[in-house]
Amino acid sequence: MSVTESALRERLCEVLVRRGDEIADRWVRQQVERVSLSEGLAQEDLHEEADALVAALRRGMASELPTDRVVASHQELREAVVDMSMRRARAGSSPTATSLSVLALKDVLLEAAQQESLAADDMLAAALLLNRLLDAAGALCFETYVEGREEIIRRQSRQLLEVSTPVVRLWRHVLAVPLVGTLDTARSQVVMETLLEAIQQHEATVAIIDITGVPTVDTSVAQHLMQTVQAVRMMGADCVISGIRPAIAQTIVQLGIDLSDILTRANLADALATAVRLTGEDGTGTVSGPLAAPGAPEVRAAP
Structure with a gap:
């Protein structure tokens, strides 16, 4: 200077x-x-x-x-x-x-x-x-x-991802994540973090991931789902994937993706029945409690 x-x-x-x-x-x-x-x-x-x-x-x-x-x-x-x-x-x-x-x-x-x-x-x-x-x-x-x-x-x-990925408590110790739309890497990370935090908060033993609203499943999406399932298991909870439509099932088979060790159900109702059975809280397999409204049909656990 x-x-x-x-x-x-x-x-x-x-x-x-x-x-x-x-x-x-x-x-x-x-x-x-x-x-x-x-x-x-x-x-x-x-x-x-x-x-x-x-x-x-x-x-x-x-x-x-x-x-x-x-x-x-x-x-x-x-x-x-x-x-x-x-x-x-x-x-x-x-x-x-x-x-x-x-x-x-x-x-x-x-x-x-x-x-x-x-x-x-x-x-x-x-x-x-x-x-x-x-x-x-x-x-x-x-x-x-x-x-x-x-x-x-x-x-x-x-914040929008978190809002679009709610974790819903369906039953005592049973949580569900209804996914709608594309599941990319960023959203998959939010799904995993949100679900794991909810499992810890609610002491859940079963988590349901419903993909009825996911339009397509490719190798990347399947990999994200498997990683989420593994993380849920590490938290000591079981994981059920529901909503796998016929077209998606064919795609998964054609891609050679192995989901044989993951529990799957066709729809959310079947997944809930299975989750209730897994909790061991109803030995008869009959869903009873606040979700069973008077006069409503019983939901039986999948055999």
Whole structure:
């Protein structure tokens, strides 16, 4: 870092000290006037992040860090930019608008520096220095925004998978997972985790995986099912797969997939009857209890 640049940073720090509040206020007004830069945020939020960013910028420039590394390496300044970006991501602002909001601070800072009667050469140098600083801040803001939105999307996707993969308690110590739609690697992992947690929570001894709503079963889907069955067994529970339609059964045979050691039933009713028998709670094989409504036909365990 040259002496000239060091002295210039010191002059700009002095400007930020004397005019920090004024700079923050002008920056907020500029964003409010350009509605696209402040969409989704209240003025109180804009003032809060403006005060934080201006203060962090002042301390960052006062540090011994090289100008090109101030934004990336000065912890307070980096956190101020990241917090601003994440806040705007949650508010629904676009990444472009978020970055432009940071870049809009250039004009306000240069105007404040000009009011300090800097020489023409110093103003040019100040403009170049602020460009380097705030361009880096804008890039970090954009990068953080994109990463934050991706994390939000991943979290929401997982939540949707969990909602679409409910674990239902059908009987005392009997759980069922009715699967509908495509069963890929990500969803299979959620099915396994959710089912194992439910087995532990309800002290289940039998788990039914119903694939009536799964349109196709290929090698990958079958492998996922077998892994889930193995995990359930490791938890000390039995596993029953129901809902294997004729077409799916033919596909499984043609693919050479061996499910001979896995207990299967044609439909959920048969699987429930088998599960009740496996629990050993009804020695007669007759389902009785809260699921057997008055006058309803009895469900017998499969022989």
